Amino acid sequence: MVSKNITEQLKANNGEKCAVRQEKSNVLRISEEFFGLPYKVKLLISKYKGIPDLYAWQKECLNLEAIKKRKNLIYALPTSGGKTLVAEILMFREMLIHEKNVIFILPYVSIVQEKVRALSPFGVELNFVVEEYAGGKGVFPPVKRRRKRIIYVATIEKASGLVNNLYETGRLEEEIGLIVIDELHLIGEPRGAILEATLTKIMYANLQIHIVGMSATIGNLLQLATFLNAEVFTHNFRPVELTEYVKCESQVYSITSDLEGKKLTPLRQVKLQPNDPDFVAGLVREVIPDYSCLVFCASKKNCENVALLICRTLNESFQEPKKDIRHALLRALAEEGNGDICKILKQTIPFGVAYHHSGLTIAERKLLEEAFCSNTICCICCTSTLAAGVNLPAKRVIIRSPYVGNKFITLSQYKQMIGRAGRAGFNEDGESFLLCQKNDALKIMTLLNSQINSCDSQLKETNAFPSLILSAVGLGLVSSPDDIKLFFNNTLFHAQNDLDADFDGFLEKSIKDLLDVGALQTKKHGDMSVYQLSDLGRGAVKANITIDDAKVLYADLKIALKCVSLSNYLHRLYLITPYSMACQIPINKDIYFNVYMALDTEELNVAKIIGIDDGCIMKFMSGRKSTDNVSHIMHRFYLTLILHKLWMNRNVWEVGSLFNIPRGLVHSLLTSAASFNSSVIRFCEELTQFSSIAVLLKEMSERLVHCCSAELLPLMELPSVKLGRAKQLLRAGYKNLQLIARSDVNSMVRAIDHLPKRVACQIIAAAKLLLLAKAELLQEEAEQVLEGLEGMKLY
Numbered sequence: 001m002v003s004k005n006i007t008e009q010l011k012a013n014n015g016e017k018c019a020v021r022q023e024k025s026n027v028l029r030i031s032e033e034f035f036g037l038p039y040k041v042k043l044l045i046s047k048y049k050g051i052p053d054l055y056a057w058q059k060e061c062l063n064l065e066a067i068k069k070r071k072n073l074i075y076a077l078p079t080s081g082g083k084t085l086v087a088e089i090l091m092f093r094e095m096l097i098h099e100k101n102v103i104f105i106l107p108y109v110s111i112v113q114e115k116v117r118a119l120s121p122f123g124v125e126l127n128f129v130v131e132e133y134a135g136g137k138g139v140f141p142p143v144k145r146r147r148k149r150i151i152y153v154a155t156i157e158k159a160s161g162l163v164n165n166l167y168e169t170g171r172l173e174e175e176i177g178l179i180v181i182d183e184l185h186l187i188g189e190p191r192g193a194i195l196e197a198t199l200t201k202i203m204y205a206n207l208q209i210h211i212v213g214m215s216a217t218i219g220n221l222l223q224l225a226t227f228l229n230a231e232v233f234t235h236n237f238r239p240v241e242l243t244e245y246v247k248c249e250s251q252v253y254s255i256t257s258d259l260e261g262k263k264l265t266p267l268r269q270v271k272l273q274p275n276d277p278d279f280v281a282g283l284v285r286e287v288i289p290d291y292s293c294l295v296f297c298a299s300k301k302n303c304e305n306v307a308l309l310i311c312r313t314l315n316e317s318f319q320e321p322k323k324d325i326r327h328a329l330l331r332a333l334a335e336e337g338n339g340d341i342c343k344i345l346k347q348t349i350p351f352g353v354a355y356h357h358s359g360l361t362i363a364e365r366k367l368l369e370e371a372f373c374s375n376t377i378c379c380i381c382c383t384s385t386l387a388a389g390v391n392l393p394a395k396r397v398i399i400r401s402p403y404v405g406n407k408f409i410t411l412s413q414y415k416q417m418i419g420r421a422g423r424a425g426f427n428e429d430g431e432s433f434l435l436c437q438k439n440d441a442l443k444i445m446t447l448l449n450s451q452i453n454s455c456d457s458q459l460k461e462t463n464a465f466p467s468l469i470l471s472a473v474g475l476g477l478v479s480s481p482d483d484i485k486l487f488f489n490n491t492l493f494h495a496q497n498d499l500d501a502d503f504d505g506f507l508e509k510s511i512k513d514l515l516d517v518g519a520l521q522t523k524k525h526g527d528m529s530v531y532q533l534s535d536l537g538r539g540a541v542k543a544n545i546t547i548d549d550a551k552v553l554y555a556d557l558k559i560a561l562k563c564v565s566l567s568n569y570l571h572r573l574y575l576i577t578p579y580s581m582a583c584q585i586p587i588n589k590d591i592y593f594n595v596y597m598a599l600d601t602e603e604l605n606v607a608k609i610i611g612i613d614d615g616c617i618m619k620f621m622s623g624r625k626s627t628d629n630v631s632h633i634m635h636r637f638y639l640t641l642i643l644h645k646l647w648m649n650r651n652v653w654e655v656g657s658l659f660n661i662p663r664g665l666v667h668s669l670l671t672s673a674a675s676f677n678s679s680v681i682r683f684c685e686e687l688t689q690f691s692s693i694a695v696l697l698k699e700m701s702e703r704l705v706h707c708c709s710a711e712l713l714p715l716m717e718l719p720s721v722k723l724g725r726a727k728q729l730l731r732a733g734y735k736n737l738q739l740i741a742r743s744d745v746n747s748m749v750r751a752i753d754h755l756p757k758r759v760a761c762q763i764i765a766a767a768k769l770l771l772l773a774k775a776e777l778l779q780e781e782a783e784q785v786l787e788g789l790e791g792m793k794l795y
């Protein structure tokens, strides 16, 4: 007993000495700087990200003249090169040193949420606020904060609204010092037109805002650099070495390079089995369960089938080691699905295998990603979207076939996928296998020896010119044909094409169309005619929607103004049913008929108000063609019926099976409805005749974002906390943000099934940050009131 006490005493003394030594070294280092930031930032990066030191290229990049002189910069590196950390350090610098706010643009809602959560501990420690602008989240105009700096983490669409709003209220240049764009190459995908439009406006307005873009390697970096007047930094750094293989039938080749280009060198033969004809399971088994493996598949169905196929080749021994935590994962998944678990995942997870695609809800995907990162599961069969968004590195990456959907894979897709191979800090190397049939072998050789794709402006492809003209006129950036021409000289489209006489003609036609449709008007200004927006044009710009959508919305709102039905939410849900989703959700006639027939009198009345009656339904059922307008309304109303079921508290699983569509799609419909709701609200606020409708829609916002009971709402404010996790938290006694903020990480991990420590830490920090931000806002409001009272006599 005595000796134990002495040992403990010694240990304690020793611990104290270590602590003192550590303290001293920290004190010494306090005076050191970390790229102009307090040394504390380096310690926090080590604490929260587990990164003790920067890679050489990261240091080089942060020390570039372009950065010092705040010149715009694009830096391009292969996937997993560590680009994000550089951007984060730049953002911290902008807030802590230059005392300006930052906009961080990311491609998808789920990545925005993930980033908000990951930045929260830094926000608490470094005293800044992280605001989420994605889906239905993010207020316009953004709340102005006097004391704290803000990172707005935004999707492409929300960032566009944010920039417009801050510009027109004169706050953009005053408040924003830096805009960071992750995955800049997405400018070459359809949604990229919005990003290009946002950046064009900033470039044309010639604001003192530093723009930094990150990208994977792309073919036309210089064109992008011309567009952004940016310097370029490239590096081909990979934290771990990557070896590439091709497997064609039973032959494995390694990909080697010589002066003539890439070659396939035969390496080994594999034995194809009837239950594993491609040897995909064989390749997986070579690495799991000790290491992790990602299998990219061409389609969603394929992901599910391959996951099942792999499990059929695994024996019981693959189930044993992680039985308990895998069951905890299944329970967490059941929680998200209100008791339902996907039948396939139920079979595969005990083996440590899962599938991952957009048919799953965001919450399910998040749980699987966390489980993969914490080694609870060791193999995920996924579609190519996983490569673009989520950071899930694996020892081995297998590309099951050289197709994405039914299109042959491009070099940048290939690079993006194989880029996931190799876990920095976990494996010394990574491997990739591209599987193909003999008849695709030639195409593979061409692919491997081709140039990396360029990313092209999408303004023309997506017919985005009219919206961009409207927005530029609305913001007061342009008002004459000459201005508009000059404005378009600042686009990426211009950097890629000569804007010749044809283009002038094209612009003139776009302007004429906008005048004809009544979105644009001319006004005399002295001798000159200048353009200005009509009510409709203003609404479209404010709501960030196309003029065609604005016309439909205007007509819908006019009807609603005359006879909005308040007896239920169906009419309001129809108004906010996103137009863009109709093409993704096909109508099932029988389901439509059954759901329509089950509507009560009040609900049928709503259908009538918007133009659907029994006659329309019968005509539709009999397959007779209706006018375009009626078909359009019918299709939208079908989506409204789906939303209505969710609104009535049916979960995404039930609704998915009722309408025979994947639950992930039901979830995206809900997310885009929440986002469209904020657009419609802004439209109604701009066109004051509809302001009463804005009030009605605002009341729905919060419930629409989360679609859950009131007691869960405060918990769902937390980034990445979805229904299942909110319920787990509530059941464990975490009823509000205060209780979460006060919790310690270990007790939370003990109380919640399948909650990794890192995530618990981020959830607690996010709760603290939300509360601090709220408290500070109230304090600022109180100060403003008191300032107003200053000098006032009380009596």
Ligand SMILES: Nc1ncnc2c1ncn2[C@@H]1O[C@H](COP(=O)(O)OP(=O)(O)OP(=O)(O)O)[C@@H](O)[C@H]1O
Pocket (backbone or CB within 6 Å): 049, 051, 052, 053, 054, 055, 058, 077, 078, 079, 080, 081, 082, 083, 084, 085, 215, 216, 391, 424, 425
């Ligand atoms: N200096 C470093 N030392 C060790 N690990 C690092 C370092 N910098 C970043 N990482 C880690 O490397 C991984 C990949 O980093 P990151 O996601 O920033 O790469 P990326 O280049 O942005 O990749 P992508 O193109 O996929 O977005 C992350 O887990 C990150 O924490």
